[in-house]
Amino acid sequence: MAQTIHEPIEAVEAQKGERRRKRRPSMRMDMWTAVSLVLLALFALFLVYPLFNVLRESIVNGEGELTFEYFYKFFANSYYFQTIKNSFVLSITVTIVSLILGVPFSYFYTFYRLRGSKVLFIGAVLSVMSAPFIGAYAWILLLGRNGVFSQLFGGAFGITLPSIYGFGGLVLVLSLKLFPLVSIYMNAAFRSIDSSLIEAATLMGSTGVKRIWQVIIRLTIPTLLAASLLVFMRTFADFGTPLLIGQNYRTFTVEIYNQYLGETGQNHNFAAAIGIIGVLVTTVVFLIQKYVAGKFNFQLKSSRPIARKRPGGIGGVLIYAYQYGLIALALLPQFYIVYLSFRNNAQSRFLPGYTLDSYRLAMNRLLERSIYNTLLMGTLALAIIILIAMLIAYLVVRRPSWLNNLIDTLSMIPYIMPGAVIGIALVISFNQGPLALTGTMAILIIAVVIRRMPYTIRSATASLMHQPLSMEEAARSLGASKFKSFWKVTVPLMGSGIASGAILSFVTIVTEMSSAIILYNNQTITLTMSAYVAITRGNYGLACAFSSILTLITALILILYLAITKEENVKL
Template sequence: MVVKTRKKPDVWTTVSGFFLLFFALFLLYPLFGILKESIINPGGEFTISEFTKFFSQPYYSKTILNSFKVSIAITAATLLIGIPFSYFYTFYRLKGAKTLFVVSILCCMSAPFIGAYSWILLLGRSGVITQFLKNSLGINIGSIYGFGGILLVQALKLFPLVFVYMNGAFKNIDNSLLEASANMGCTGVKRFFRIILGLSMPTILAAALVVFMRAFADFGTPLLIGEGYRTFPVEIYNQYLGEGGGNHNFAAAISVIAIFVTALVFFLQKYATSKFNFSINALHPVEKKEPAGVIGVLMHVYCYLLAAVAFLPQLYIIYLSFRNSNQGVFLEGYSLASYEMAVKKLLGRSVKNTIVMGIGSLAIIIVFAILIAYLVVRRASFVSNTIDTMSMLPYIMPGSVIGIALVIAFGKKPLALTGTMIIMILALVIRRMPYTIRSATATLMQIPMSIEEASISLGASKMKTFSRITVPMMSSGIISGAILSWVSIVTELSSAIILYNNRNITLTMSAYVAISRGNYGLAAAFSAVLTVLTSVSLLIYLAVSKSEDIQL
């Protein structure tokens, strides 16, 4: 008689089941709630009237066109200024390269609306630069508001993303390919466009997608300086939290449209990337050259001028935080009055909430990212690919959509989480996990399976091998992704503005609330503290990792 023994469930099967349940409950279920609210009216009847309303009235449907126009323009502008910046940085020994790297990264790590707020103070109708040029030189530079202002602010903020992506791609180009092209007469500008950019095309497309998605989903910049130029995320916010009480069904319908639009762009990018499906490996890395003569001077001028202009808003905010102010007007003289007011206006609570929610969210993200990366790379299957796809969905959605989805799903019993810190942490984990997952996955793919097999053959268990061998070897990718997740967590606005309350207010929200109420001195103080926090985070990362790069 043969006794059949039940096979013990594999630990990774349990992990897969957990993630399927997690994403089903905290992502798919909330998104289904949005869909349901968009097609079921308050009387409980099925209707598509909200979608008809959106597409039949140009006042609303034009927001899609506006978002596409400005996002495409921002993407083109960041590629145009970011690729040369990265090329000069990677292929030439620029003086102060470390400073250039840190400053440019800090530009894209600030809260999305701080740059817009600062540029209003610099180039607004009564801005410092605007008034100086008008009164001293008689030059009227026009308005920062509208399409041009959004393009300026976002291009200067997001070009470092292109720089970071392209820096990694350029470093992977084998120098022997460049030497071969030179031997065949392809040099200079011709080689740059035909060889270097050709080999970097997958990365260019990836960088373009990241910039486009960030620009398309941006809420703070168009809200502050868009004025008559209305964009998609702002319209979702206005319909959900409008002054007249909002139209939740209409906001849900717009959110559904946003999901389809961003998903379409994502899959188009994936298709375009598949057309450039090749890999390169720098067996002979490119050797940096000395930038000599006039060309060398122009390289330094271009890089330092671009970094300085992009970093100007952060410096100006810190400067203004020490200026005297009264009722939204900055006065002569300097003091700590704005910081004293900030202390009275929830600075302590804002910093505490930011750090507590940030550390809590990041701890969950790191654990989840390690497990999902291992499932995707070492336990590839339909289930693990499904988990990977679900984890990436929030990456392509506006934060306001995630916020609204969570409010709809968990705004009432049996799982009423709205107004708690838990729902804020959930939103941060769901939205910001893709950064660490992608970085951890890329690192694990480079670790040979033979290392783990050797550990197991020497008597170590699979879990001991995973925890003692695999995870430590993934540390560089984990840390790199974690710093990006951390900074995006502490500067989160678009989902936080839907979910926050006074008990759970963060630094980003405190700064935004102060701006919306016209208290610019207080806003400058909150923004300066936030800028310092993100700067310290980056410097700690660079010190701990002993790296001069952030890998994406």
């Protein structure tokens, strides 16, 4: 009798246990589990392993002994420690100036119906997406010791302009390049504000500048913080601009390069230690930003969009002057470089008259190879990034598990890594067998994939999170396999979300310099590196020709972006 009573109880408990097991995330070996394991293996090989090697290089000396002498050398010597302080101060300053310039620019662009607004948008994107060192090089030609503006003001008015070299020049060049990042991000945030909130604030007596600060800015704080972090990271990791105009204001990225490839001496262990310190600094900044952003964790959805108004009177004149004046100043380096590419020149001197000699010389100096390598690297890297982004987005959103969450976390690590550190990590890890990649196009592609991957992954993940699961379930119920439902249903749903971001990612790939300068050689040289080499050799006309072609490619890509998307919500 007792046995017959306990049997149903045991059966019920067994059924409960079975239901609990079904509710747990399943790790059965199926197609998607295999994809997860492959992705994890790729991250382990090309990200975790290289980072581990950089860390090992920084704490193990030439005799194989564990030591912290390289870190002690950095912090004990004020010369080296000052580089990280300089980078931090420069990044903070550029971020503040970019906010001061970018937020009003975006406000006027969004809240007013301006003539030629599309020109302002294209100019802003073209400015921020140009090769990082071209602006610095152009400003040297404009405001350098023998620059055209320096000579004009000095000769005509007896005015000595401030030097373009050092901290002030870095802030000027980087702020004019990066303020469009703030404006592009803030455009979408301002458009998401419901006009009823502004009307309510007006009825309560909040008008003018007071309303902008109390309502509009506070409603967009999450976007403001995200844009600030991106400007900070790009400034902190920038290599080309401090190298050309930093002079005595040395930053840690330039010091890494000097220690790793310097002509006066090389210390790979010390370069690795500086790289690790840089990663730690950016990690702390990233975590602080995430914590602060968590305090303002809300989203806006506008049911009544902002009604743009026509600017009029003196205020309207000032708005137009600010908008077009700022864009003209930001684009001035690009136009001046193109202009100089047609000038007669003798190495570092430009002469009266015009010619195509710079372009003819470029044809004889690896122009064809540089264009081919640039487009090949960009196309292959972008294809890999899109594939990985779609797979990771699907795994994270549709098949959450500890394994897929780990992959998602690993994919975000490069977001806080300067390009120079990635370049050093790959050289250390793949400089010899069994997988010797140094000096090949493959290692350049791997570097840019690692650097640009996090942005596309986040875009793809956000896009898929807004797509209903019911469409995939319907495909499966009609007999479609897992792979077919993913390819025929899920990919098109994500496609529109990552297509625009992919086009703009292509621009950042083809203008990559921080990691490329460590990884390139004569066979894998790109347009960016060809222009840089010409600058270092004092052949300014040739450098202008390479830079102009790179600018043209950038402009064509952006025109393609606008033609395809017909929108202004870009993801940079």
